[in-house]
Amino acid sequence: MKKTQRFVIIGASAAGSSAAETLRRYDPTAQITVVSDEKITYSKPLLSYYLAGKLGEEQLFFRAPDFYERLGIERIHARAVGLLPEKSTVELSDGQKLKYDKLLLATGAAPRFPKVEGIHRDGVFGLRKLEDAQGILTRLPKTKRAVVLGGGLVGLKAAEALKERGVDVTVLIDSPHALSQMLDESSARIFERIFEQNGVTIRTKAKPVAVLGTKEKIEGVQIASGEVFPCDLVVVGKGVDPSLELLEGTQIRKDYGVCVDDYLRTSVENIYAAGDVAQARDVLRGEPWINALWPCAVEQGRVAALNMLNKETIYRGSMRMNSVQFFGVPVISAGLAVLTPGPLGGHPGEHDETLEAQPVPGIYRKIFLKDETIVGFVLVGDVEAAGVLRILMERRVTIAPVKDELLELGPDLGRVLPLIIENKERFVEREFQELVHTVGV
Amino acid sequence: MERLFCDPRRCVGCRACEIACAVEHTPSKDLFVSVLNRELGPPRRRVQTVGAQPYRVAIGGVVLSLGCHHCDPAPCVDACITGAMHKEDGQTVCDTDKCVGCWMCVMRCPYGAITPKVKAIKCDLCPDRREKVGRSRYACVEACPTEALFAGTFEEFQRVLAEPVTAVWEGRQ
Ligand SMILES: Cc1cc2nc3c(=O)[nH]c(=O)nc-3n(C[C@H](O)[C@H](O)[C@H](O)COP(=O)(O)OP(=O)(O)OC[C@H]3O[C@@H](n4cnc5c(N)ncnc54)[C@H](O)[C@@H]3O)c2cc1C
Ligand code: SF4
Ligand code: SF4
Numbered sequence: 001m002k003k004t005q006r007f008v009i010i011g012a013s014a015a016g017s018s019a020a021e022t023l024r025r026y027d028p029t030a031q032i033t034v035v036s037d038e039k040i041t042y043s044k045p046l047l048s049y050y051l052a053g054k055l056g057e058e059q060l061f062f063r064a065p066d067f068y069e070r071l072g073i074e075r076i077h078a079r080a081v082g083l084l085p086e087k088s089t090v091e092l093s094d095g096q097k098l099k100y101d102k103l104l105l106a107t108g109a110a111p112r113f114p115k116v117e118g119i120h121r122d123g124v125f126g127l128r129k130l131e132d133a134q135g136i137l138t139r140l141p142k143t144k145r146a147v148v149l150g151g152g153l154v155g156l157k158a159a160e161a162l163k164e165r166g167v168d169v170t171v172l173i174d175s176p177h178a179l180s181q182m183l184d185e186s187s188a189r190i191f192e193r194i195f196e197q198n199g200v201t202i203r204t205k206a207k208p209v210a211v212l213g214t215k216e217k218i219e220g221v222q223i224a225s226g227e228v229f230p231c232d233l234v235v236v237g238k239g240v241d242p243s244l245e246l247l248e249g250t251q252i253r254k255d256y257g258v259c260v261d262d263y264l265r266t267s268v269e270n271i272y273a274a275g276d277v278a279q280a281r282d283v284l285r286g287e288p289w290i291n292a293l294w295p296c297a298v299e300q301g302r303v304a305a306l307n308m309l310n311k312e313t314i315y316r317g318s319m320r321m322n323s324v325q326f327f328g329v330p331v332i333s334a335g336l337a338v339l340t341p342g343p344l345g346g347h348p349g350e351h352d353e354t355l356e357a358q359p360v361p362g363i364y365r366k367i368f369l370k371d372e373t374i375v376g377f378v379l380v381g382d383v384e385a386a387g388v389l390r391i392l393m394e395r396r397v398t399i400a401p402v403k404d405e406l407l408e409l410g411p412d413l414g415r416v417l418p419l420i421i422e423n424k425e426r427f428v429e430r431e432f433q434e435l436v437h438t439v440g441v
Numbered sequence: 442m443e444r445l446f447c448d449p450r451r452c453v454g455c456r457a458c459e460i461a462c463a464v465e466h467t468p469s470k471d472l473f474v475s476v477l478n479r480e481l482g483p484p485r486r487r488v489q490t491v492g493a494q495p496y497r498v499a500i501g502g503v504v505l506s507l508g509c510h511h512c513d514p515a516p517c518v519d520a521c522i523t524g525a526m527h528k529e530d531g532q533t534v535c536d537t538d539k540c541v542g543c544w545m546c547v548m549r550c551p552y553g554a555i556t557p558k559v560k561a562i563k564c565d566l567c568p569d570r571r572e573k574v575g576r577s578r579y580a581c582v583e584a585c586p587t588e589a590l591f592a593g594t595f596e597e598f599q600r601v602l603a604e605p606v607t608a609v610w611e612g613r614q
Contacts, residue, residue: 043524059539062523295520299519323547325543386544386547387547387548388553390551391551408494411487412553413553414490414505414507418492429551430512434510435510437602438448439491
């Protein structure tokens with residue numbers, strides 16, 4: 001009889017849950033254990049909705065609260081504190097030692113705090129965990145003014161949420177414009193204006209140097225110019241770093257994150273990694289990268305699990321993309337060309353042609369091309385065509401025949417179907433193959 | 442699993458499926474009532490012209506009606522931050538009560554099969570017709586005057602595609 005496999009997963013969020021679900025789907029008898037230092041499994045992107053009061057705590061579940069139980073998966077609430085690959089063992093904070101046949105590192109990432117004076121004062125929060133949001137909410141009754149450090153997605157979502165709670169918010173941004181990891185300057189300006197119109201102050205090129213105050217009370221944030229922004233609360237949204245503590249003392253290769261190959265295996269046998277912690281193939285950059293995104297974490301969790309089950313599955317690679325709404329205005333952006341060239345590596349900004357249109361007020365579209373292929377796009381206000389543009393970009397299809405209509409492209413696939421049929425070897429998914437076959441007759 | 446397919450040889454681009462779909466997803470399920478009461482939402486299938494923008498139908502071009510493919514694995518399900526978009530017996534279903542309208546799924550669906558309108562709107566395989574059988578099981582299939590829309594597995598649909606079209610026309614006379 002086949003030996004029962006023992007799978008251990010560290011981290012029970014997007015990547016961990018998706019892996020656990022996949023392991024169970026294909027191996028009904030395996031012993032699966034998930035370890036998390038967080039009591040419940042919830043959706044991190046929903047934290048800003050929770051902070052704004054749009055969702056209650058019980059609405060943060062992206063899987064049923066008894067998801068693990070129902071699948072016969074053990075979920076241990078503890079922190080993994082040691083990893084001994086030579087003994088195939090993980091040590092937990094409660095003293096337990098877990099033996100594994102295959103291990104998945106899905107430890108995600110943690111907020112990056114700038115190294116400025118006073119950053120560890122009470123009243124300075126990241127926004128990554130439910131307890132962060134709860135901490136902010138507890139302080140809310142005493143908060144008139146807040147400063148958000150960082151103009152990225154998480155910083156601005158936090159600013160919006162606090163504003164909706166009636167707090168006066170100032171966002172301090174190092175870069176020349178907001179959302180510099182997501183939008184080009186002119187698209188970003190649209191959102192800076194939207195924030196200002198909604199009463200949020202945005203200050204760019206403002207580098208914080210100190211969080212001022214006493215032990216119990218925050219008084220303000222000082223920036224490099226000496227100017228002080230008085231406040232009672234600080235939220236830090238300056239990006240995240242992969243959680244690599246468990247790698248200490250092991251031979252597991254790391255760069256910025258845990259290095260994984262196209263099967264999401266680490267350099268040490270029987271250990272895999274997925275999600276925000278894993279530096280995996282990036283389809284646009286041509287070098288491994290972390291695209292710390294929910295969909296990537298879920299897909300990587302599934303692919304890692306399939307490989308842990310010896311169902312050899314190649315990870316196609318992730319890419320930079322995001323979808324978000326600020327004060328009701330949606331934006332989807334994808335690709336590298338959208339980004340201002342900066343210290344990020346890869347090829348931000350690279351393009352040789354830009355298509356741009358504002359068909360009606362409130363709708364803005366921009367597509368970046370290089371050698372007649374899409375290398376980035378921004379859709380503001382009307383995002384319906386995003387998926388179709390994204391797949392053309394991801395599969396590097398030459399769009400020359402439809403270039404004149406690209407900006408008007410709706411969600412309909414019909415217009416570009418001939419391009420897909422022409423490049424059908426790049427559209428390997430069963431559903432695309434069926435479609436190609438159907439139209440081909 | 443049963444899914445919906447369109448035979449481009451039979452589709453004439455009349456958009457009866459679009460109307461039928463929009464009407465099916467109204468409280469009244471009646472064309473006239475739903476127009477009068479402004480209940481109509483977006484259709485969850487769209488008639489498309491291969492190689493041309495829709496509604497600029499090239500006469501003689503290939504047209505077909507497309508909607509959600511109920512992919513497995515489904516990119517939209519991976520993307521969903523609330524768990525609203527999920528798989529259920531092979532179908533891809535959006536629980537609109539949970540949906541927060543973040544459009545992650547719209548960004549990921551490569552077929553443009555999701556309409557972002559407050560909630561993610563997509564083909565739900567007509568849950569209110571579960572009791573029905575034959576062509577009336579799905580509103581769009583029932584409405585298609587040329588029987589271009591087909592419900593079944595892809596293997597079954599391939600057999601349809603292998604038959605000459607005339608046989609079907611003759612069969613109806
Ligand atoms: C406010 C906010 C908004 C966001 N918005 C978006 C968005 O709009 N779109 C998008 O794509 N992404 C968004 N993200 C990012 C998205 O949430 C992440 O990409 C995703 O959660 C990554 O999943 P993961 O499973 O890899 O890691 P994580 O979600 O970070 O989970 C890792 C888990 O492992 C636990 N853990 C770590 N180390 C240990 C250990 N040693 N022992 C036990 N447990 C451990 C952690 O506590 C955590 O629970 C947002 C994130 C935040 C915080
Ligand atoms: S909505 Fe799109 S991605 Fe999701 S199952 Fe349907 S066709 Fe596939
Ligand atoms: S729009 Fe709704 S269904 Fe789509 S990803 Fe967001 S929550 Fe999920």
